[in-house]
Amino acid sequence: MVEHEPRACDAALARAFEFLGKRWSGVILGSLRQGPAGFVELRRAVGGISDSVLSERLVELAHAGVVVREVEPGPPVSVQYRLSGAGEALVPAMLELSAWARENLPQAEQA
Amino acid sequence: MVEHEPRACDAALARAFEFLGKRWSGVILGSLRQGPAGFVELRRAVGGISDSVLSERLVELAHAGVVVREVEPGPPVSVQYRLSGAGEALVPAMLELSAWARENLPQAEQA
Numbered sequence: 001m002v003e004h005e006p007r008a009c010d011a012a013l014a015r016a017f018e019f020l021g022k023r024w025s026g027v028i029l030g031s032l033r034q035g036p037a038g039f040v041e042l043r044r045a046v047g048g049i050s051d052s053v054l055s056e057r058l059v060e061l062a063h064a065g066v067v068v069r070e071v072e073p074g075p076p077v078s079v080q081y082r083l084s085g086a087g088e089a090l091v092p093a094m095l096e097l098s099a100w101a102r103e104n105l106p107q108a109e110q111a
Numbered sequence: 112m113v114e115h116e117p118r119a120c121d122a123a124l125a126r127a128f129e130f131l132g133k134r135w136s137g138v139i140l141g142s143l144r145q146g147p148a149g150f151v152e153l154r155r156a157v158g159g160i161s162d163s164v165l166s167e168r169l170v171e172l173a174h175a176g177v178v179v180r181e182v183e184p185g186p187p188v189s190v191q192y193r194l195s196g197a198g199e200a201l202v203p204a205m206l207e208l209s210a211w212a213r214e215n216l217p218q219a220e221q222a
Contacts, residue, residue: 010138010141010142010144010209011218012209012210012212012213012216013137013138013141013205013208013209013212014137014138014141015212015216015218016137016208016209016211016212016216017131017132017136017137017138017141017208019212019216020128020132020208021128021131021132021133021134021137022132023132025128026124026125026127026128026132027121027124027125027128030121030124030125030128031121033121064216065215066215086214086215089211089214089215090211090215092207093204093207093208093211094124096203096204096207097124097127097128097131097204097208098121098123098124098127099123100127100200100201100204101123101124101126101127101130102123103197103200104176104177104197104200104201105123105126105127105130105175107122107126
């Protein structure tokens with residue numbers, strides 16, 4: 001059987017979904033879209049995430065270069081998280097996705 | 112302590128990442144961006160997915176209304192999958208994400 005044209009796999013898109021689709025990662029980035037935040041504020045915004053998982057995700061996101069962790073020497077010492085340039089570059093895509101979901105993904109049904 | 116302004120959680124964005132971040136779902140949609148495809152062609156394009164998982168994902172995506180399954184009576188009967196209107200509406204966001212990942216997410220390191 002002759003294949004007309006092999007369909008290319010969009011490896012970059014696959015990487016994006018793998019990275020952002022990891023539970024909480026996308027939501028954390030979405031929260032930081034609104035500006036820098038401390039740990040407690042972020043935890044509250046994300047909702048339902050444990051301290052340890054939020055810490056772990058922030059380390060991963062910082063390692064990937066999309067989030068910056070900034071320590072302001074105190075007293076009291078304060079730690080803030082913000083989007084890096086690469087993180088900010090993701091904002092248009094996040095806005096598109098959010099608008100798409102509002103239109104096309106229904107909210108979970110009320111029980 | 113006074114909170115200045117509670118940071119809103121973008122529930123729609125969270126839904127989008129939960130939906131698209133499910134392993135393979137986003138990649139399947141990305142493959143269908145290039146036009147309708149049969150099961151075998153899709154499996155080849157996605158790469159590394161089993162028949163049963165691909166079937167399951169296609170059922171979920173059709174149920175969510177983003178993919179349409181079309182049966183052309185034969186003989187031989189042929190089944191094609193394509194993006195629905197809601198699926199097509201996701202294309203701009205996918206293009207943004209893909210471009211962002213090419214720029215900002217390095218490919219897995221070579222061993």
